[in-house]
Amino acid sequence: MGGSETDIPPQQQEWPGRTDAMEPRPDHGESSYVGRDRLTGKRALVTGGDSGIGRATAIAFAKEGADVAISFLPEEQGDAEETRRAVEAAGRRCLVLPTDQRTEEANRDLAGAALEGLGGIDVLVSNAAFQMGRQTGIENFTDSQLRQVFETNVFATFWLVKAVAPHLGAGASIAITTSIQAYDPSQPLLDYAATKAALNNLMVNLAAELGPRGIRVNAVAPGPIWTPLIPSTFDAEKVASFGADTPLGRAGQPVEVASAFVFLASDDASYVSGTVVGVTGGRAVF
Structure with a gap:
């Protein structure tokens, strides 16, 4: 896993992006993890599980012994099928649940399908996110983009936890993907950064509320990670320098973030709740 400086050539895709069009191909842990x-017998729901951090987390969970359900946008079905194949290659079940999470009803339906298909949920990873980093200046942020970013990143997390929490038992784990952007926001990601700061706050409050029931709630804050979101939401010049400003001097790979989710889902983290784990290549998360 990991490695030395990543050589990423200039490239750009249409949103939401495809893994097979990326150069170099991201490491989701298919071979490296x-x-x-550590998760034998657990049942996990991972949103945004078609590619990037979500795919790597689903694969790592499967290799640790968990059955997995993944959600994703319907147009990402091709990538989702690759995730399913990798999970099944690890000998575990994988439910594929195409869902646009931007309504409460969609999240109730997603929770119901995962609970029924897996027979319960022990681990929830709220990872699905939207960003668009090709503009600067608040006057250039459209109402439709603002709504999409907040509905996808914040509202969907709130609604999904609301739907799943009543079905979680003592020892269950919720992990939310936030971002280095919550601590060190970039101007082109003004709206996205605000949602990730909101998720950090939501995580702390959920940990306080659900802790007495034995449910742990944490967050993982990635730095620059090489996923389809990057070439599909940044211009080619930005992509070519992606991750170079970290102390480690490179972008991270999705598998390097998945390891943090494994830890938080496992019994190794039985006394870890209400905290943020940074996977940032050396950038500070405080």
């Missing part, structure tokens, strides 16, 4: 039976 080695499981240690």
Whole structure:
């Protein structure tokens, strides 16, 4: 896993982006991740599980012994099928649940389908997100973009946790993907950064509310990670320098973030709740 400086050539895609069009191909842990039976028998729902961090987390969970349900936008079905194949290659079940999470009803339906298909949920990873980083200046942020960013990133997380929480037992884990942007926001990601700061706050409050029931709630804050979101939401010049401003001098790979989600979902983190784990290449998360 990991490695030295990543050479990323200039490239750009239409949103939401495709893994097979990326150069170099991201490392989701298909070969590099080695499981240690830390999630044996657990059942996990991972949103945004078609590609990037979500795919890597689903694969790592499977290699650790968990059955997995993934959600994704319907237009991302091709990538989702690749995730399913990788999970099944690890010997675990994978439910594929295409869902646009921008309504409360969609999240209730998603929770119901995952609960029924898996027979319950022990781990929830709210990872699906939207960003668009090709403009600067508040006057250039359209109402439709603002709504899409907040509905996808914040509202969907709130609604999904609301739907799933009543079905979680003691020892269950919720993990939310936030971002380095919550601590060190970039101007072109003004709206996205605001949602990630909101999610950090939501996580702390959920940890306080659900803790007495034995449910742990945490967040993972990635830095620059090489996923389809990057070439589909940044211009080619930005993509070519992606991650170079970190102390480690490179972009991270999705598998490097998945390891943090494995830890938080496992019994190794039995006394970890209400905190943010940074996977940022050395940039500070405080």
